[in-house]
Amino acid sequence: MSEIIGNEEAKRKLREWVETWSKKAPKKKKALFIYGPPGTGKTVSVEALTNDLNMELVQSNASDYRTAEAVERFAGRASQYGTLFGKKRLILFDEIDGISGTEDRGGLHTITEIIKRTTSPIVLTANNAYDQRFTTLREHCELLEFKKPSRTEIEKHLKKICRLEGIEAEDSALRLIAERASGDVRSAVNDLQALAQGKKRLTYNDVSFLASRDRKEAIFNVLRDIFYARDSLTTKRAIEMADVDPEMLLEWVYENIPYHIKNPQELSSAMDMIALADIYRNRIRTTQNWSLMRYFLDFMTAGVAASWSKKAPGWVPFKFPTRISQMSTSKVDRAMLTAIGMKIKKRCHISSTRAIKEVLPYIRIMFQNNKEMKKGISEWLDLDEEMVDYIIGGGTS
């Protein structure tokens, strides 16, 4: 039990309840209903506990709830008869959310009956104990909530796993996995396993795609709703639901319009919408009036969606907005360019960024053509030999 993270209080209560369970205690409830979000350790706590206490665990499957007969078959005897080796027994009805509608109602009723006459402790788990179906059932149960562990708790847990598995992991990598898991320990551990498998070292880079994968997927869904939704209301709703950065979305939509909208008039309309969205983006920026956001969003989503007839030209993948990716210059290049830019800046009353883009290309040609100019200007700019070589060598900006 100690290996399960978080919910210390709940785990303690669980243990206490099981240990003090007695078939003869009249006032106490015979069943414990554990509830909480998935991956918070409900099932595994029970399993671990029975292990710690050396108890026999009778665990159900989802199919065991189908009908009254099934339940009876599974648990009926178990709740009545003693165990083979004299061990104490615990019956676990796991994930009873799975019980559906009318067919299984027999099952729920039977569970309730079993609880009434059981001679062994019974534990149930579900995501939501306050579901309407469980109203009667609840009356016979003690309730226990398992909460989502915090990101920090998950992170600690992952660290421990890494230590045990002999994996050296960057803190930032584990943090990202923990963050993405949103309280679901199981998923965090699965992610860790998938990513760290066979590795000795886990860096942030290894996991960074997790961050973008999520966002990419969220964006893809919104894009689909913009380009292919049945009506503009759906489109509007889509962006409200999605956790997507509006500016990023604008870039994606803008980039992808011509690949999906082929009819020239529709293309023109859609581009007009994006242009309007851009105007609002700028207005928000300068006036800091965030109520204008709704127009920005509307034009970029519903506006674009409404512009065309959605005759899909087959399946077309969404393209990444390359416009926003920086030109890939290596670190060395960048450092050199910045240094040269600063030299030009000193003399030419221009920012180093502009110097590189607007002045350096000409300097390069001058240097290549004319020795005298090269000498004179390098001196004037105070460029060292390395810089001059770099410029002539054509390290492109």
Added chain:
Amino acid sequence: MFRLGYEMWTEKYRPRSLDDIVNQGEIVSRLKSFVKAKNVPHCIFAGPPGTGKTTAALCLAHDLYGEGYREYVMELNASDERGINVVRETVKTFARTRSIGEVSFKILILDEADNMTSDAQQALRRTMERYTETARFILIANYSGKIIEPIQSRCAPFRFTYLDREDVTKRIRYICEMEGIQILDEGVEAVLEIGGGDLRRTINILQTAASVGKPIDAETVYSVVGRANPYDVRDMMLTALNGDFVEARKKLREMILKYGLAGSDIIGQIHSEIYRLNVPDRWKVKLADIVGEIDYRLIQGSNEEIQLSALLAKLVEAGYDIKRGA
């Protein structure tokens, strides 16, 4: 003496005093009146690149403080010094110390002010207010629309426009004379074309062409400058007219990102090209109208590529219409 390029000509031939500035007449006379009054308000110098904004600011400072003006002037660029804290700290230190002499304040030239984030601009506004006794700000921008309103309302606006063709031509010839360079008329034309209205770029092109070492003709100019020639804009427009939006947009993107052309440059060239296009008059008018609208939007601060792409889409639509015989 025949000495080529010991300096960049953009600096060598930069006017030193307001009297030396040939263009921007109204602006120059206003600035001269500031000098006379020994008082300068906060200012915004806005306009396309290479139209003399930085020069005007430096000349103003020179005329105001005399030869030692550099002590009283600080130049900052938004793109090099990003972020709120840099602005605050640098400006604070500079503005805090009083200037000795007749003029009680110092001048801070903040270039690319329209590149500053709104947060940084807010911080700037407060700094401007606090230190207005000891420091006057001259903000330089391409698009004044990108500067937040609270700052705009505190500054005297100055609109710089593209220089007259004749004035630029005179300048080109003057520099060539001083440098002992031979240039043919067609060379001058070519330099003018590629330079657009950007004087800095024009002079850089001139110096680059001169580096070849022979009399400057059109071919020399085009060869040194490579693919940065005006026919790209026409080419882009034709590509759009033919229906290939994606390709046209790619060219547009290249112009902006790779060649550093400003939106205002491109719009200007598009505007002149429209009338040479092989489209019915009805469409010419429509397109000209749209160009005007988009130009205005750019001035207001909207995104260059996106707005110009919308224009390209209209060209695609025009081409389609025409093919259908509409």
